[in-house]
Every structure is written in C-alpha cells, then in structure tokens.
Amino acid sequence: MNTYKAMQVTAAGTLQCVELPIPTPQAGEVLLRVEACGICGADAGVIEGMEKNTHYPRTPGHEVIGTVVAVGSGVSSAISEGMRVGVGRLGGHCNECEQCRRGHFNLCSDQPVVGSSQDGGYAEMMIARATGLVRIPDELKSEEAAPLLCAGIATFNALLKSGAEAGDNVVVQGIGGLGHLALQYARKMGFRVIAVGRGEHIQQDVLALGAHLYVDTQKVDAVEAIRKLGGAQVILTTITDSAAASALSKALAPRGKFMVVGVGKDPLTIAPGLMVGNEISVQGAITGTPFEAEKTLKFSLLADIRARIETMPLEKANEAYQRMRSGEVEYRMVLTIN
Ligand SMILES: [Zn+2]
Ligand SMILES: [Zn+2]
Secondary structure, three states: OOEEEEEEEOOOOOEEEEEEEOOOOOOOEEEEEEEEEEEOHHHHHHHOOOOOOOOOOEOOOOOEEEEEEEEOOOOOOOOOOOOEEEEOOEOOOOOOOHHHHOOOHHHOOOOOEEOOOEOOOOEOEEEEEHHHOEEOOOOOOHHHHHHHHOHHHHHHHHHHHOOOOOOOEEEEEOOOOOHHHHHHHHHHOOOEEEEEEOOHHHHHHHHHHOOOEEEEOOOOOHHHHHHHOOOEEEEEEOOOOHHHHHHHHHHEEEEEEEEEOOOOOOOOOOOHHHHHHHOOEEEEOOOOOHHHHHHHHHHHHHOOOOOOEEEEEHHHHHHHHHHHHHOOOOOEEEEEOO
16 A cells, blocks of 8 residues: 545645555654544635635645654654654644744744645645654543644633633633633633523533533623623633624723634724723734643543544545534534544
C-alpha cells in the first residue's frame, strides 16, 4: 500500500475522496495514521472558500488524533513510532521567531495552520510538524480526544486566561460545539455559570452540562437578566454574530472581561463610555500551545468532561460537514478513520 485516502477540497464547495501517495516526513516532521478528526466550524473557511490565500487541493481538519508511523530527522527523541498523538489548529511552532523566543508559542509567526495552510486530518494519513504534537492519555478514546484539541482547548484556555475567580458570574454566550464544552469547564472551575442561548429546546441540556442558569434570549432580555444577577465578571462569547455578541457586552460588571473565541466577520462594537466608566476589557484567545492542550486533556479526565459527539466514517465527510453546518448536530461531529 503506497497510497492513502483523503477527503479533499479540490475546488471550493465539496469534498472529494482521492487516493494520494503516502508522503515521507521531512526534517522536524512525523507521519500520522489518523484515527479520528473532529469537524470544526472553522473548516468552512477552506471547504467553502471563505479564506483568502487558500491553495487547492487542500485536505481540511484540525482536530486530529493518530498514531506516529514514521519520524523525520531532527525530531525530539520524546516522539517515537507507535505513539498516539494529536494536533490542533496550530500546526507546530518554529522555536525561532520573536513570539517563540518570548515563549508565546501559540502566536508563532511561522506556524502552519492545520487544514488550511497545510493538509489536515480528513484523511487516513497526515504529515505533522513535531513541535505541534500533543500526547494523548490512554484513558481517552481517539474520538473523545479529537474535539478537545480545538473546541476544548479554545474554551478551557480562554476561561483560564479570563481571570475569573471561584464564585464569579461567568456567562457563556452560544451553546454549540464550543459553548457546550465551555459550560462544563466553567462549572468544574467553580464559577457561577450563566448560559445565554436561543430557544427552550436546549434548556435541559444546558443545565445538564453545568449551567446554574439558562437565559433564553427568545424569552427575556439577556442584558437585563444578567444585570439583575450582579453583572458578569466574564462573558465568553463563542458566536459569530458580532452584533449579538456586542449587544451582550452591556451585561459586564465593572472590571468585567469580554473574552472572544467566536470569529465573526463583522467588527465588534463596544461603547467606549462603558469601557472607560467600568474599566471593561476585551480579549481574544487562540487555542493554545501543545502543553496547554495536554493540560486541557488532563483536566477533562480529572473533571470528567467530554464533548458530546456524533461520529461518521471518513467517507461520509460531506454529510458530516453538512450536519455540522445545519446546527442539528449535538454538539460536535467527529470523523472516524481506519
Ligand atoms: Zn477549530
Ligand atoms: Zn515561532
């Protein structure tokens, strides 16, 4: 067998099953036999051609778990054949640029973007930069671990960086792939968790996932409801509707922080008077380093947190992607491979 199967975007719009020659890992790289790959909202960028500078054909997927089957030269001896590892959106830092020298590896300026600037995990095989690899604890199945490498770390790390303390009001806006993990992490971190979402149908889930309180924007004014509770120390916004995200910022308590992990196209608008008068801050957070990803996995095991997933085989990537896009998936879609 000198070839492997991949679900590739050959032109914006659809995924096609292709057979490709198995590549040899170059210096600093490994070859993975992929076992599972989560489907993330960000995959739309390459699948639907919304990202600038995408070169087709391209294999999407950046929540990848697999086994190392070949190791290139110059790779740390900590990585060896047979190891089960993962890689998220950030494809491995360079260790040389200014941000790397500052220790901000997730902000490395010479880092491949998995499933976007390099081929990702909608495939049986994948090349990965060794510095981006995350060790996967034995207790986690591959399909369980996959979504934690993007949706999991994105929300876990944002909550850690938010400065919220035990007992603080923490609002999670948007209850989807990211939000349903954020609720679990926030609850287990000891916050008073307020979920903001749309519609009665998710109320039960939201409370089961860890929210102390559900604010249904179809029924009540969310800003007013949160203010009545004393305001939010942190609002973690996972949605891409920038107008709705901006509107909720009025619910922040003094010195509150607006944590942004949802990537909408439109600018956020936050009243300068509110920012100045209440010393409000706004911060973005992009997933994290492999070390932080391992911490996310360990905390998920410790606190018994998992993504709620649906799985489909690799060959059904089109169907799985459409189901994710329709919003019907509860709550994260994972492709299983090999
Ligand atoms: Zn993602
Ligand atoms: Zn770098």
